[in-house]
Structure formats: C-alpha cells, structure tokens
Amino acid sequence: xxxxxxxxxxxxxxxxxxxxxxxxxxxxxxxxxxxxxxxxxxxxxxxxxxxxxxxxxxxxxxxxxxxxxxxxxxxxxxxxxxxxxxxxxxxxxxxxxxxxxxxxxxxxxxxxxxxxxxxxxxxxxxxxxxxxxxxxxxxxxxxxxxxxxxxxxxxxxxxxxxxxxxxxxxxxxxxxxxxxxxxxxxxxxxxxxxxxxxxxxxxxxxxxxxxxxxxxxxxxxxxxxxxxxxxxxxxxxxxxxxxxxxxxxxxxxxxxxxxxxxxxxxxxxxxxxxxxxxxxxxxxxxxxxxxxxxxxxxxxxxxxxxxxxxxxxxxxxxxxxxxxxxxxxxxxxxxxxxxxxxxxxxxxxxxxxxxxxxxxxxxxxxxxxxxxxxxxxxxxxxxxxxxxxxxxxxxxxxxxxxxxxxxxxxxxxxxxxxxxxxxxxxxxxxxxxxxxxxxxxxxxxxxxxxxxxxxxxxxxxxxxxxxxxxxxxxxxx
Ligand code: BG6
Numbered sequence: 001x002x003x004x005x006x007x008x009x010x011x012x013x014x015x016x017x018x019x020x021x022x023x024x025x026x027x028x029x030x031x032x033x034x035x036x037x038x039x040x041x042x043x044x045x046x047x048x049x050x051x052x053x054x055x056x057x058x059x060x061x062x063x064x065x066x067x068x069x070x071x072x073x074x075x076x077x078x079x080x081x082x083x084x085x086x087x088x089x090x091x092x093x094x095x096x097x098x099x100x101x102x103x104x105x106x107x108x109x110x111x112x113x114x115x116x117x118x119x120x121x122x123x124x125x126x127x128x129x130x131x132x133x134x135x136x137x138x139x140x141x142x143x144x145x146x147x148x149x150x151x152x153x154x155x156x157x158x159x160x161x162x163x164x165x166x167x168x169x170x171x172x173x174x175x176x177x178x179x180x181x182x183x184x185x186x187x188x189x190x191x192x193x194x195x196x197x198x199x200x201x202x203x204x205x206x207x208x209x210x211x212x213x214x215x216x217x218x219x220x221x222x223x224x225x226x227x228x229x230x231x232x233x234x235x236x237x238x239x240x241x242x243x244x245x246x247x248x249x250x251x252x253x254x255x256x257x258x259x260x261x262x263x264x265x266x267x268x269x270x271x272x273x274x275x276x277x278x279x280x281x282x283x284x285x286x287x288x289x290x291x292x293x294x295x296x297x298x299x300x301x302x303x304x305x306x307x308x309x310x311x312x313x314x315x316x317x318x319x320x321x322x323x324x325x326x327x328x329x330x331x332x333x334x335x336x337x338x339x340x341x342x343x344x345x346x347x348x349x350x351x352x353x354x355x356x357x358x359x360x361x362x363x364x365x366x367x368x369x370x371x372x373x374x375x376x377x378x379x380x381x382x383x384x385x386x387x388x389x390x391x392x393x394x395x396x397x398x399x400x401x402x403x404x405x406x407x408x409x410x411x412x413x414x415x416x417x418x419x420x421x422x423x424x425x426x427x428x429x430x431x432x433x434x435x436x437x438x439x440x441x442x443x444x445x446x447x448x449x450x451x452x453x454x455x456x457x458x459x460x461x462x463x464x465x466x467x468x469x470x471x472x473x474x475x476x477x
Contacts, residue, residue, distance in 0.1 A: 002411040003474040011425020012090035014135040016064045018428045021071030025110035028100025030137040031194045037063040037434025045190040048198050063434045068445045082125035085470040089127050090421045092135035102139035107164050119172040129173045135180040138194045148194030149210035155217045162221040166228040174232045178218035181239040182266045185210050205288050212290050215269050219303035235307040236270040240359045246319035255318045271367045273301035308367050311375030315355035353401035360409040370416045375423040379438040390444050390460040400477045
C-alpha cells in the first residue's frame with residue numbers, strides 16, 4: 001500500500017472565502033472585505049486609488065461579505081466532510097474575528113467561541129483541524145494605521161494573535177501553518193501583506209521588507225507553538241512553482257533556477273533558519289536594504305518549521321527569449337509562458353500531474369522535511385443537470401491523475417508525505433477573481449457571481465468518488 005495508514009486525507013478552505021458573517025460576532029472589517037469580484041480583481045488591488053476608494057466609500061458587491069455562509073452552516077458542511085471520510089480539514093482563523101482592529105488589547109470572545117465550536121464539530125467526527133494562522137487577511141485598520149506588513153509593529157501584534165489562538169485551541173488543534181503562500185506578497189502586496197504600494201519604484205524594497213517581517217513573525221509563531229502546544233506540528237506554506245526551461249538554451253535553465261530561488265527563498269529561511277547566501281547579493285544588486293533588529297538572526301535560526309506544506313495547481317515555462325516570453329499563460333500567481341505540451345483549465349491554468357511529482361521530489365530533496373500538499377484541485381464551471389446531478393468527471397480526472405503522481409512520489413521516490421487536502425472541498429469564493437463560478441468543490445453551493453442563490457449544498461459525482469478514495473486509502477482511484 002503506497003499511502004501510510006495515518007495519511008491525512010481531506011480538504012481545505014480559507015476563512016474569508018467561505019465564512020461570510022461579515023460584521024457578525026464582533027468581527028472587524030478585513031482586507032478581504034474591500035475587494036470586488038470579477039476577472040479584474042487583481043488589477044483592482046494593485047491600484048492604490050481603487051483600494052482606498054473601497055475602504056473609504058465602499059460601493060457594490062463584495063463577495064467575501066457573505067461568501068458561502070459557512071459561518072452559519074459549518075455544522076452541515078462538516079457533516080458532509082465527515083460523510084466523505086475526511087481525516088483532516090484545513091481552514092484559517094480570521095484575524096479580524098479575534099482582534100477586530102488588529103491592535104486591540106483584548107481578543108473578541110465571540111470570535112474565539114466561534115472557532116471553539118467549529119473545531120469541536122470537527123473533533124466530533126474524528127477530523128483533525130489543520131489551521132492556517134494567516135490566510136491573506138487582517139483587520140483593515142492595520143492597513144490604514146500601519147500600511148500592513150511593511151511596518152515592524154505588525155510583528156508583535158501577530159505574535160499576540162498567534163499566542164492567543166494557541167492557548168485557546170491547544171487541546172483541539174495539533175496541526176498549524178503560519179502564512180498561507182508566503183511568497184504571495186512579492187506578487188500581490190495587498191493580498192499577502194495588507195500593504196498599499198503607492199510608488200511602483202519602491203515596490204521591491206517594500207515587498208522584501210514586508211516578507212522579512214513575516215519571516216520573523218512566522219518564526220515567533222513557531223516558537224510560541226512549540227512552547228504552548230509541545231505535541232503540535234507547525235509548518236510553512238508556499239505556492240509551489242515548477243517552471244520548465246522553454247528551450248535547452250542554457251539561459252533558459254538559468255532563468256528557471258533564478259525564478260525558483262526567488263520563489264523558495266522564504267521557505268529556505270523557514271526551514272534552514274537563515275537567508276540563502278545568494279539572496280544577500282540579490283538585495284545588494286537591486287538596491288534593496290532590509291531593516292532588521294538585532295535579535296532577528298537568532299529568532300530565525302532557532303525556530304524552524306516542522307514540515308513544509310505547499311499548494312500545487314499547475315506549471316509553466318520560462319525563457320529569456322523576448323519573442324517566446326510574449327506568449328504568457330495564466331496561473332496561480334506566476335503566469336509564465338504557455339507550455340504547448342499541456343492542456344489548460346477554463347481559467348488558463350495548465351494541467352500537469354507529473355509536475356506534482358516533480359514538485360514533491362524537488363521540495364523533498366531541497367528540505368528533507370515531511371511534506372504536506374494543502375491545496376490542489378481544478379477550478380471549473382459546474383452546471384447542475386436534472387434533479388441537481390453534477391457529473392464533474394473533469395474534476396475526478398484531474399484529481400485522480402494528481403493522486404497517482406503523489407502515489408509514485410511516495411512509493412517509487414521515497415518522498416515523505418503527511419497528507420493531502422484538496423482545495424475548496426466545498427465551492428467557495430475564488431481568491432483571484434472573487435467568482436463563485438470558479439468551483440473546486442466536491443459539494444456544490446447554489447450561489448452565483450452576483451451573490452444570488454439559495455446556498456443549498458449538493459453532492460457532486462466527485463463527492464462519492466473521493467469518499468471511496470479515502471475509504472480505500474488511495475488504492476481505489
Ligand atoms: C491559492 C490560495 O493561491 O489558490 C487560495 O491559497 C486560492 O486562497 C487558491 O483560492 C485557488 O485560487 P483561485 O483564484 O482559483 O481561488
């Protein structure tokens with residue numbers, strides 16, 4: 001049998017993409033509450049004027065305000081996860097539910113009680129919660145007052161948040177992740193860091209500085225977790241990037257290596273406790289000066305993660321040839337060049353199951369730490385047929401091929417893989433577009449891109465398929 005008996009099969013969501021409950025239970029407004037839906041979402045949040053307008057005089061439909069109403073329906077939803085046999089369920093804690101302004105002196109009891117009840121519900125079915133401390137959201141007050149993670153002052157605020165939730169949930173949560181896709185800040189500063197970049201010429205400096213603050217905060221969270229919950233395991237989380245050299249020109253391979261290094265330097269620090277040596281040259285060459293505190297080096301070195309988790313959806317190609325480089329594809333943050341050997345999803349993300357085996361081997365070779373795939377899946381349009389049947393064979397096909405690749409990585413390559421949580425196990429709001437129509441779930445949620453719908457939950461064909469995958473511990477695909 002390829003998968004160990006304790007393999008953690010399950011699914012994943014993030015608080016802001018699922019919960020709704022916008023101002024309920026004392027929740028503060030978060031950075032995710034000020035983004036409109038639609039294909040232009042990323043352009044909107046890269047535009048300082050547009051973000052400020054949404055904060056100061058919000059108009060129109062903001063999908064995260066209501067999302068799929070998980071805030072009220074989590075019991076029904078967790079029962080469905082249990083029916084599929086989930087061993088683990090990944091979600092995040094909305095920082096603004098616990099500290100509505102981010103810098104409040106005391107946590108909000110109603111917010112803490114909500115997650116108590118959510119984790120109890122998981123435990124009732126023997127499902128282990130896997131909790132992301134920060135999944136792209138924070139109180140909007142932290143943007144307005146400090147411009148997000150560019151400010152060192154966010155570090156102790158985050159540490160207090162982390163310590164509060166460790167102390168509160170120490171008997172309920174044994175698997176933690178610090179920052180979701182920590183590399184996101186370099187691409188989408190507002191999403192990853194609640195930071196508005198007014199002057200594009202300062203973007204690099206600001207992003208690398210914000211990332212340094214997140215690295216220190218991540219290490220402080222690791223420290224606190226190890227002290228408060230000694231039997232817990234806490235990991236890093238990165239958006240994996242497999243990019244193929246478009247040609248065998250040496251320059252294309254060098255480009256691939258440079259991009260990979262830049263992508264993984266954050267995980268390098270989280271795993272090895274220090275910046276890679278090339279990074280210092282990179283900072284110097286690009287005129288980037290990272291402000292540090294005297295204790296940072298020690299904090300980073302002494303508090304490394306227990307495991308490495310990552311998201312995997314697609315791959316891309318790279319080239320230094322400007323004619324080739326024009327042919328850009330789309331994908332999870334990176335874009336890259338379209339690979340002619342791969343098919344694409346309806347959103348242009350290229351489908352590459354072997355790429356997952358490559359990512360697993362690459363990360364295991366690089367870090368020699370247990371790995372956890374905490375996001376993988378196909379965003380697709382689902383149209384319920386008569387009697388509400390949803391025959392999502394395309395999703396089954398995608399997941400089946402990716403699980404086969406995982407199996408090979410374990411069985412044939414000896415990769416140590418702890419678990420697998422598919423992304424958006426129930427349909428949720430898409431992070432990149434705010435759409436509902438980009439669905440990943442085994443469970444269909446009746447809601448459209450404009451917020452209309454009954455919110456009724458329906459089991460898709462993939463629901464029954466995944467149940468049997470888990471039941472057979474990955475043998476019946
Ligand atoms: C990852 C994020 O980047 O990709 C998730 O961690 C996100 O929050 C997921 O939802 C899929 O992206 P999208 O844009 O299809 O929702």
